[in-house]
Amino acid sequence: MKLKIEDRLVVTRQQTIIISIMSSLLSIPLITIIFLSYGVNPILAYQKMFYGAFGSAYSISETLTKSIPLMLCSLGLTITYKTAIWNIGAEGQLLMGAIFSSGIALSFSNWPAYLLLPTMFVFGFVGGAIWSLIPAILKIKFQTNEVISTLMMNYIAMKILEYLVYGPWRGKEEWGFPFTEKFSSSAQLPTIGATRIHYPTLIIAIVAAVGIYVLINRTKLGFEIRTLSKNPEAAKYVGINYAKIVLLIMIISGGLAGLAGVGEVAGIQHRLKPNISHGYGFTAIIVAWLGRLHPLSTILVSILYSGLLVGGEMLQIVFGLPIGIIEIFNGVILFSMLSGDFFLRNKISFEISSKAER
């Protein structure tokens, strides 16, 4: 028997979906090994995780709540990755959105909600967009590697946030914690019932997903993006303005991540503090890839992945595993997903050689 590897010339949508799901499942045996090595019964662990994420009305509401920042960040990443711009900076862009909107919330706390909340969203978008524009401009002007520059911007945003909440913005009534003053009620987003689902942000995320879908599939800019993603060489000859596209894409991507930051401060924390993002900007990278860079599927994947995050918290509570276990999942799932790419590009078959052939 001989292993035969051939190039796959045509990939149907069905094949893409099947191979994507199969390759994601590849991560299960690997994660099982990690559970076993920590003396945790894997079946029990999966059970607890599923229950923690989708088992009750409360857990479903938590899963939805945490899917909001994932949706917004990963949506932006889908278009940048489509154009082969490696924006790894969603985390910093989210933080900047949170910082900008907190500035508004703290300065104009006496404004009515119908004025204050939209202003916060606008400034959150601007904050995120500024943070992604800097690497975009550097890339266009100096061909700097955007992987490193967007990552550096993450660290810088974290440090600025730290500076603000330990320094000038530190609240007087926060018992010495590095928190800002609590936002006035007009700067707090409404939620569905007693849950933490801040639905205005959720609606924005879903509208954004549809908007990006339309942008990519129905507009001239979308056509240019698709051309650029399929054949960057040809794109040059048909007169596509690369610089303009990079700038636009990075503004959209950073701005959306910034909106996620607004949701976290105005919808969840009601103040600015360190650790407002639980690595959403990084997790969004995986969500974007798992969704195969399709804006509508990222919505679904965001909810599923958020389930993994919320379910992962059960592992901490029940088995005392540290939060780092989620990052291991992230890495393993991303690797599994990537190895699926190999099967998408190559057709593998077994050839049984008969004796006569020899």
Add this chain to the structure above:
Amino acid sequence: MTQEIIMFILTTFRAAIRAGSPLLAGTLGEIIVERSGVINLGVEGMMIMGAVSAFGVAQITGNVFLGVLVATIVGGGMALIHGFMSITLRVNQYVSGIALTMFGSGLSSLIGLQYIGIPGYSLKPILFNFDLLVYFFIFLVPILWLMLYKTKMGIIIRSVGENPEAADLLGINVNLVRYLCTIFGGALAGLSGAYLSVSYIPSWTQNMTVGRGWIVIALTIFASWDPVGALLGSWIFGGIEALQYRLQPLGISPSLLGTLPFIFTMLVLVVSAKESFKKRVGAPSALGKPYKRGKK
């Protein structure tokens, strides 16, 4: 007064060399990897795994050198995963490297949970208050320079990174060379992590690498893929880190000072992009492109 100034300069310089050492090791490793045509963005993940394994093994066995050795092997092993993904499966190397970093930082925090707050073992200084690893990293600079430019092995590595088709025609096993270089780079990243946890700050804290793995990627570009440039770059960065602690007493916010290395990294990227354009030295031509016979 003059004596004080001399002392200040000397201690800052010493601190710069110490702070620059992990960067030097990581950058030298990444230079070799990238010279062979593979880009590994997982340095941060390999480094942090090196740090936790060196610390852990030293705790268990009481032998620091064994810890350092294991860190080297762990780094190489992590790199092997990236090698398999990028060389054999030929998937996107950027994403694979990012996955490696996530995996490494998660696994290290899981392993390191038991070591938080425990005083660690540390390497003894041998000369001028520097330990063996500092000298070893500096010693590697001329060795790797000679290897790259003056030996057959260096020609093979560079040709695989510049023109894998031609190298293949000459009978060089392109993928084997790339595997070996990737593992070597990982081993050095592991070693640089070990330096952090058993020499620079003998302790374990979660995410103690704080972006050094990414600064290494920038330094590789800054160095124009040359070991001598790596030495210069890592000492400059070590100097900035050292200066950061020296400026704190002046009343500048430590958080704002903490942005310095990252802002400087961005500046370095801009400067090196301009320089490489002027001098026409650039990245290895086949960098990040997997090789398959008969296929561009």
